[in-house]
Amino acid sequence: MEKNQIYDKFSDVITELQSVITETTEMKQLISTLIEENAELTIENEHLRNQIMTKQSAKMQPRLSRSRENLRKLYESGFHICNASYGRRLDDGESCLECLDIIYGSNS
Ligand SMILES: [Zn+2]
The missing domain is CATH 1.20.5 (Single alpha-helices involved in coiled-coils or other helix-helix interfaces)
Structure with a gap:
């Protein structure tokens, strides 16, 4: 190149x-x-x-009524709100159908 x-x-x-x-x-x-x-x-x-x-x-x-909302808070802090066991402590991981029915059920 x-x-x-x-x-x-x-x-x-x-x-x-x-x-x-x-x-x-x-x-x-x-x-x-x-x-x-x-x-x-x-x-x-x-x-x-x-x-x-x-x-x-x-x-x-759906928005809960004020009284149901209070019951829900009580339940979520670990207490039964159903008639049978009202005020009794829920065991760890326990859920209660009666309580849930009171909070979310269609009967008021
Ligand atoms: Zn209960």
């Missing part, structure tokens, strides 16, 4: 490298934009998911 040819070859390689650098910089900016968008969408998704969960749980647990 002659000296001139070597010089031309170098010029070509430099031009190619510059174009690769330009493309890489553009790709970096694009990725940065996509990461930002992704973060925003993740937050928005989380927010919407929470709203759906809140709406669903509101549907599944």
Whole structure:
């Protein structure tokens, strides 16, 4: 290869490298934009998911009357509220159908 040819070859390689650098910089900016968008969408998704969960749980647990709500609190702090065992402590992990019926049942 002659000296001139070597010089031309170098010029070509430099031009190619510059174009690769330009493309890489553009790709970096694009990725940065996509990461930002992704973060925003993740937050928005989380927010919407929470709203759906809140709406669903509101549907599944219709609001209790004040007296039932008090009984529910008492029951959840570990005491029977049913006639048969009123005030007696529930064992660990025990649940009582009569108590639950008083709180959530359709008979008031
Ligand atoms: Zn009970």
